[in-house]
Amino acid sequence: MKTYTQEIAQAAEPGRKAKAADLWGNTTVRRRVRDGLLTTLADMAPGHQRCMYCGDGQGTDIDHFEPKSLAPLRTFDWLNHLLACSYCNSNQKRNKFPRSDEDGSPLLLDPTLQDPLNHLRLVLPLCEYKGLTAQGEACIEVFGLNERGVLVEGRRTAYGTAKQSVELWRIATDRGQHSKAAEVVRVAWNRPLADVLAAMFHQSDHPAADLLFDGEEETLDLLRDSALREGFLARM
Structure with missing residues (x-):
């Protein structure tokens, strides 16, 4: 993992995004890194390997919490990987990564570090989420938690x-x-x-x-x- 990060770091600044995408999609890298990483994330996931974002779809994808297009040096960072379903990863989130206007901190919740219950309240009779914080509201919007x-x-x-x-x-x-x-x-x-x-x-x-x-x-x-x-x- 460190070797691949070093390769990305050695690329010129404008080319790091493309280098990260090429390495992540490389067949050899997929065999050496991604398959084992996906298995490890699945073993850590609650329930039957469910998506860390919607909790419904099967976690079939490795999501880069901070998208590799925005942070190529974090492409192979273990702490930047989450288990997600293909719909949340490819249809909802994609390269979206909203940040606070005040301090630039991420608005999306990292469920491995933050308790979603502190940011989201499920209105039980309606079974829709209400954002308690700016982060909760951002998650509702990005992942379409009430629209799907x-x-x-x-x-x-x-x-x-x-x-x-x-x-x-x-x-x-x-x-x-x-x-x-x-x-x-x-x-x-x-x-x-x-x-x-x-x-x-x-x-x-x-x-x-x-x-x-x-x-x-x-x-x-x-x-x-x-x-x-x-x-x-x-x-x-």
Whole structure:
């Protein structure tokens, strides 16, 4: 990896972008670096190797958090690689990398360093995201988190199955079926769009939880149960 970065650095400034693209697309480099890198990222990904951005699509691509066209010297930087689905990577993000007008810092969230729950709130009845910060708003816009109907509808389904999961955990635990309860937890976190389940636990601890779960009081009571929280959140 360092060798390839050195090759890019040795190129004249105007040619670094092209050099980075050539190396990244080179068949030999793909065999030596990209295949193993993709496997490593997939092993680290939550659930069934899901996209780090939408949480729905399978993570089939290596995304350069800071695009190689803008930062060619980071093309082979391990800390600049994230697992993404092809749609988020090639159709939504592409070379977009918005920065703050104030200090030039990245506006996109790096989910390996920042907790998205601090920047995005999922409005559970609508299953759409609300940006809590400029970074959250940028992610909603760049990745089309509220515009892609398949994501919104998927979250509605995920919300329903997540509520069923906490209910099944309660039933299994009350019956002393602890292995079954553990399996319920495993399956719940391994489903696509597990961010919905994470949002439910996060919001159940919010001062305005009674309003956020208006009409869902039974679910809120379950999410507040200390034993249930321990059983589910130990997986995070």
